Amino acid sequence: MTAAPQSGYALKRKRSKGAVKAADERTLETRSAIISAARDVLLEKGYAGTRVEDIIKRAEISRPTFYRHFSDKFEVAKAYHGLSGDTTLGPWGALADIDVSDLSAIRGWLNALLDTFATRRDELLVWAEMSAIEPNYLMRVPRQMPALIEMLGKRIPAFARAQEQAPSGDSDPGPVWVEAYLLLEHLSYYCTWLALGKHVISKEQSVDYFCERLHRFIERYAV
Numbered sequence: 001m002t003a004a005p006q007s008g009y010a011l012k013r014k015r016s017k018g019a020v021k022a023a024d025e026r027t028l029e030t031r032s033a034i035i036s037a038a039r040d041v042l043l044e045k046g047y048a049g050t051r052v053e054d055i056i057k058r059a060e061i062s063r064p065t066f067y068r069h070f071s072d073k074f075e076v077a078k079a080y081h082g083l084s085g086d087t088t089l090g091p092w093g094a095l096a097d098i099d100v101s102d103l104s105a106i107r108g109w110l111n112a113l114l115d116t117f118a119t120r121r122d123e124l125l126v127w128a129e130m131s132a133i134e135p136n137y138l139m140r141v142p143r144q145m146p147a148l149i150e151m152l153g154k155r156i157p158a159f160a161r162a163q164e165q166a167p168s169g170d171s172d173p174g175p176v177w178v179e180a181y182l183l184l185e186h187l188s189y190y191c192t193w194l195a196l197g198k199h200v201i202s203k204e205q206s207v208d209y210f211c212e213r214l215h216r217f218i219e220r221y222a223v
Contacts, residue, residue: 031069034059036059038050038055039080050073078137084120092113092144092151093148094112095156096156100214106211110211125196128192145188149177162174162176163177
């Protein structure tokens with residue numbers, strides 16, 4: 001038994017949906033190409049030395065195409081930073097894969113995290129320069145710590161307890177969430193400045209300090 005032929009309206013609607021999907025895919029491809037070009041130029045020239053024209057040339061697009069996706073250099077740099085942040089959650093999240101009751105295991109994780117930051121030194125220089133030039137950078141770029149607390153909370157009881165006290169709506173976070181947030185944020189800042197070679201405290205001393213702080217936090221809220 002043969003299927004009834006589709007009406008002209010149904011065929012037109014089907015083609016229309018296909019055209020919209022293809023257009024959306026092209027839009028995403030173009031946006032990704034612009035961000036990729038911005039990454040290359042930013043790492044090569046730094047934030048201050050990068051111009052929109054440089055990104056347009058590297059991406060091999062027109063000026064109108066760039067401005068259909070981003071309003072300026074700052075916006076595309078933020079988009080790159082957001083994607084970069086997504087990829088760096090992995091090394092942080094690896095804390096949940098170790099025996100967190102073992103101080104030496106935490107030390108191994110922290111040294112691996114520091115190595116990750118060291119390999120991203122050129123990228124970190126871009127963000128440091130960007131934060132000095134763009135006053136709203138630190139406030140406008142989403143922070144990773146709440147997502148990290150939530151991720152770690154799926155495997156580590158102390159962070160699960162912190163996640164239970166996460167801010168919601170207009171309510172303030174609870175003290176355990178605040179402690180977790182500030183501990184991770186402090187560690188993030190330290191990793192950044194050590195990678196940039198601008199910290200007065202030695203790596204060994206700092207690793208001892210943060211390992212002890214993390215271990216104490218995890219043990220205190222283990223149950």
